[in-house]
Amino acid sequence: MTAVLDRAPAPALPRLRRDRRRWAWGLAALVAVGWSLAGAVDGDVLNPAGAAQVGRFAAAALSPALDGAFLGVLATAALVTVAYAVLGAALAVLLGALGAVFVARTTWGRRRLGWAAARGVLAVPRGLHEAVWGLLLVNVLGLDPWVGVLAIGLPYGAVTAKVFADLLDEVPRGPYAALLAAGAGRAAAALYGLLPQAAGGLLSYAFYRLECAVRSAVVLGLIGAGGLGYELALSFTSLRWPQVWSAVYALALLCLAADVAGRAVRRRVAAPRRRAGVLSRDRLLTAAVLGTVAAVAWSWWYLALAPASLVSGRTREQVGYVLGAAWPPATDGDLLAEVGRQAVVTVQVSVLAIAVATVGTVLVAGVAARPPGRVGPLRRATGVLVRVALLLLRAVPPPVWALVLLFVLLPGVLPGALALGVYTLGVLGRLAAEAVEEADPRPRAALTALGARPTSGWLYGVAPAAAGPVLAVALYRWEVAVRDTLLVGLLGAGGLGALLASRLAAFDWPAVATVLVATVVLTLAVDLVSERARRALR
Incomplete structure (x- = not known):
């Protein structure tokens, strides 16, 4: 019997397979970012004459x-x-x-x-x-x-x-x-x-x-x-x-x-x-x-x-x-064509904003998270500085960041996208840091016990577990970014927000109704795509 067992083949381990849905969504994300970037940098985008003003703005941070x-x-x-x-x-x-x-x-x-x-x-x-x-x-x-x-x-x-x-x-x-x-x-x-x-x-x-x-x-x-x-x-x-x-x-x-x-x-x-195992007030x-x-x-x-x-x-x-002036919404061909073009700009701004915020979050999430156990003073001070920076990024509204960037960038898609990306980085960075803090500490502790360096312990013990929640939050923030894009658009960054501002200024209520309907439809479409992508990540 022992000889038979010795000759019996070992049970085959389950083969790891690639999730084609995740690869498809990842490829689609890269294509969307490339398409949005091509639309944002079409022509000159820099305004070197405003660099001095940005310098004065930054210097004033030390003398409020x-x-x-x-x-x-x-x-x-x-x-x-x-x-x-x-x-x-x-x-x-x-x-x-x-x-x-x-x-x-x-x-x-x-x-x-x-x-x-x-x-x-x-x-x-x-x-x-x-x-x-x-x-x-x-x-x-x-x-x-x-x-x-x-x-x-x-x-x-x-x-x-x-x-x-x-x-x-x-x-x-x-x-x-x-x-x-x-x-x-x-x-x-x-x-x-x-x-x-x-x-x-x-x-x-x-x-x-x-x-x-x-x-x-x-x-x-x-x-x-x-x-x-x-x-x-x-x-x-x-x-x-x-x-x-x-x-x-x-x-x-x-x-x-x-x-x-x-x-x-x-x-x-x-x-x-709890007190003595019983919930207390x-x-x-x-x-x-x-x-x-x-x-x-x-x-x-x-x-x-x-x-x-x-x-x-x-x-x-x-x-x-x-309500009487806005109904029925305008349906002339020129307006609908313009709504379609500005909807494309809105999507491009939101995609670039989320891409900027996600890349920034990947770079700072580990430092912004409060590490478990005792750490050195340099690591603690660095974490505090990063968290303060993220707080300032999300405390300043996107239109203000857009106005600052317009000193060195020409009006268009890029300043609006970067402004929204900087603001979203402040929000997403904080949420990602919390996800890192709540991740299971045991894999990292095991790697540290085996002699791994702190960086390796974070890369292999924490990052894989936190990647899913962070990407899910980033996709949710994309839905929010579409709505925020209208805000920077109201200041001339393009998209449906700029079109809405111009129609409101002219009291063209049928056109305003058309733009609002297009905005709601676009938001629903992004919600649907984001939900499908989050489902593929689970």
Whole structure:
């Protein structure tokens, strides 16, 4: 028997096979980047005469304006920005919680057509950037504080509803099924049977939305909504670089405060405190919720919001006029051809932006991540500097980066793409650093124990595990970049944003409707492609 076993062939190991789908998506990505780059560098792109101005801008970073009068202006502007962010995020969470019940797959059961229609309704507010909402609402409400709140709350509410619905679909359905069996309706069963179980994830995402709302409030300030963005735009227009950097540092501090608070809440939600094996009330989470409620009340008072202005006769008249003037959308051949050309430019800008951000993220993610265990002072200082740099990159809105780049680059696709890429690098770099920190430390520890150097341990023990999540986040940011492309386009970087700005300035409402429809359709198409690509990476 032993001889027979000795002669028996060893079991064949499973052969590793290439995933052709991943190779196909990788090749498609390279082709898309090459095509976008060819469109961006068609002709002269450099403007050497502006190099001196960029030098003065960079030098002013070490000497920001610190006079008392200007700092007082910045403090008041910061309060406006915080108020807009808090109320916008609160409205988004409220709309998201209500909308999630009606767009969750669990609520609709087997009625896929109704579920698809509900998700399609969310695509309209979600497909337009907050700045576009702000420009549209100004034409209806005028310079009312509701413009900033609604411009953040409506698109963020649609995004939040989609994320909340996905969270609801992932929780156990036992209580939900029990309520249905007891005679409750689907909406009521989802409200009482699903929402309590998903409360932790919902709370965590709600605080993440608050972080994003701070940056959106700054962007709205650039188009006249007030706050730090407005002060930044005024200082930039007058080329007062020390004041520009003071505003940038104030923005960075706000973003840092939101990041730290949001991260603390998410960590407590992910690892709730226990006493003797029993869940106990977390004072930090309680304080965060109560503080948020107090901040909402203060923001409402500080902005002096009047609900009556939303239903006033003037508002109803303006809504009727805009809708009547915009319908039906323009369908003449010249406009449709121009929309098609600018849609191509929008895609090129977004592809180049994500390519720049992804390459930058690969270079800095390992350094930006907080290493486990004890490290030397040089490594610690380098990590802090990289994280501060990423914070500054995402604190400055893309239009400001575009204006800086326009000193040394000629107007066109390239400055808009680079500006959006630099901003996205700040966001994506931070998310990638968190993915590296959360990766399984055991492969790296095993390689280190075998004598591998720190660089080798990171390349072979951490990078492979973090690559999938980082690429998935990069693809998700591509969806966001398409919407952000409209923002830099409003400043002349081309694409659908530039076309929308020109039609809005001419009050050509049928053409505005056509551009908005094209924007939503393009966003949906990119969402679909991105989802397919993320599925291939799993």
